[in-house]
Amino acid sequence: MAHECISVFDIFKIGVGPSSSHTLGPWRAALRFLDQLEQDGKLAAVSKVQVLLYGSLAKTGHGHGTDIAVQLGLCGDDPVTFDVNQINPKMDDIRRSRRMKIAGKYEIDFDPVEDIDFLFEESLPFHPNALTFLVTLLDGEQLASTWYSIGGGFVVQEGDAGGSAQQVDLPFPIDTARQLLQWCIKTGYSISELVMENEHAWRPEEETRQGLLNIWRVMQECTFRGCHTGGELPGGLKVGRRAAVLNKKLLKGRTYTDYASWIDAIRAGGEHFSYTLDWVSCFALAVNEENASFGRVVTAPTNGAAGVIPAVLQYFIAFCDGFHEEKIQQFLLTASEIGSIFKKRSTISAAMGGCQAEIGVSSAMAAAALTECMGGSQRQVLMAAEIAMEHHLGLTCDPIGGLVQIPCIERNTMGAIKAITASQLALQSNPELAKVSLDAVVKTMWETAQDMNSKYKETSDGGLAVNIPISLPEC
Structure with a gap:
């Protein structure tokens, strides 16, 4: 029987408030999505990004700063080290310019009001905290990637049943x-x-x-x-x-x-x-x-x-x-x-x-x-x-x-x-x-x-x- 392996540093994570599932999780999901784009050689070809928030992320997202978190994640900022005093100035700059430097490298058009969609009446079956990144590339190709913030800052991608915890051989496997x-x-x-x-x-x-x-x-x-x-x-x-x-x-x-x-x-x-x-x-x-x-x-x-x-x-x-x-x-x-x-x-x-x-x-x-x-x-x-x-x-x-x-x-x-x-x-x-x-x-x-x-x-x-x-x- 396979055991889920969870480290002390999976349970205790340094991040930014106010919510692990509505702030830290979406932030991490955005960072992992950027990593995938980079690995696939498509990050530099991104021309547009939209974010869909479902279920609980939509209903309490404004209060929990979910929209802020996904923007910081898409900018490539690290929740462990990012200067929290710069959150408001950075959000003001994106809102005013309607531009974002994705992964801190490539500038694209981005309007938080238009490009972050709170779907209050829609929910996905796997987990109430769901978000989808919709990407359009320069050649017109469109990509979609759905992620779930499952609590405590843990995130999983749709179809990834193994979750985000690293699998290792533990001397004392424990589930109960x-x-x-x-x-x-x-x-x-x-x-x-x-x-x-x-x-x-x-x-x-x-x-x-x-x-x-x-x-x-x-x-x-x-x-x-x-x-x-x-x-x-x-x-x-x-x-x-x-x-x-x-x-x-x-x-x-x-x-x-x-x-x-x-x-x-x-x-x-x-x-x-x-x-x-x-x-x-x-x-x-x-x-x-x-x-x-x-x-x-x-x-x-x-x-x-x-x-x-x-x-x-x-x-x-x-x-x-x-x-x-x-x-x-x-x-x-x-x-x-x-x-x-x-x-x-x-x-x-x-x-x-x-x-x-x-x-x-x-x-x-x-x-x-x-x-x-x-x-x-x-x-x-x-x-x-x-x-x-x-x-x-x-x-x-x-x-x-x-x-x-x-x-x-x-x-x-x-x-x-x-x-x-x-x-x-x-x-x-x-x-x-x-x-x-x-x-x-x-x-x-x-x-x-x-x-x-x-x-x-x-x-x-x-x-x-x-x-x-x-x-x-x-x-």
Whole structure:
């Protein structure tokens, strides 16, 4: 039986907000499409490009910046390194000139209003997040290429059943929590150690460790930046940023210009319950306010849920003496394996499963990671993940105005707090007596996703999205 191979760096990806499936995925799809044109020797012959957005990408595409993402992708810009401060100037230039330099090399006519088509009433059967690139070459030949953004920044081309994950020979192939536990029992490895052994199939250990620290660096910078940036979020909802206000209040007006001093000050404030709870919320708010502002974030496992894992990791660092490189690496390795199991056996796409697939999965990942880092057994780690997801089952995705703001930002605070609670419960419990397994809750989540009405799957056609009166500016 072939196993899907998912690396820690497939689950944790550096990119740009506000959405992994609606921003990062379409951006990556455009880049991969350009690669195909280049390989076929047709890139220099392109005279016109049009983009068709279907289903959820159409319905919430403006709010998620899908149109912006595909333009940046077609320009050949890298979401990992592109200066986010240049997004608006670049979009203004394309809009004004009605010209685009495709792949950064060949200038063509391109009018975003005319050449990006939001097909609100059309959906393709494979996945709700679909987009098609229509290309006309200089000799009149026409090409069409359809891609699907399947959640977490993963993209697949139509007809490519294998998906985007690289196939390698793993020493410990894992598709289920049961298999993961069996390998841990057989080898005596912790979950993070087992994951590291599998990562060797892709790259040397030191490269993996440095990559994990780079992921952590982006999370750290994003959290710190979000805690020190005020103002209003873009998009027209007029949502004020709260993390900076809360940060200033908790530190009694004191300011810090570097991360280490800031964390030391947070630690010095004590560990009483309300103080800790406020900081966990502040961390999560900070990341997702950055995400909503087209900031650089880590998909964990999605952008809409990007604040949960950094918030719980910051909690571990600030309040559990977890500021050690090896502990941070252990945290991310464990979290990634839980995310991989959900992706393989269910979904991490809100367009497929509602918000349980994003906040629920990220909460399960964070709960598991925290439990291992706090000394929990492998069974307690899996129990913590199960508890966290069990109490997110059925959570809908109903973003107001198609923006990753309400209720998305606050849901990250809830996911982080539930993760910590789940970890504490697991650490104080005998997992041998657990009635619900992680595999059972993964299966239940997938069945719930299939039963869920499509209006609760990132379409903004139901829930809060239709019950909160708003007036957004014309796109």
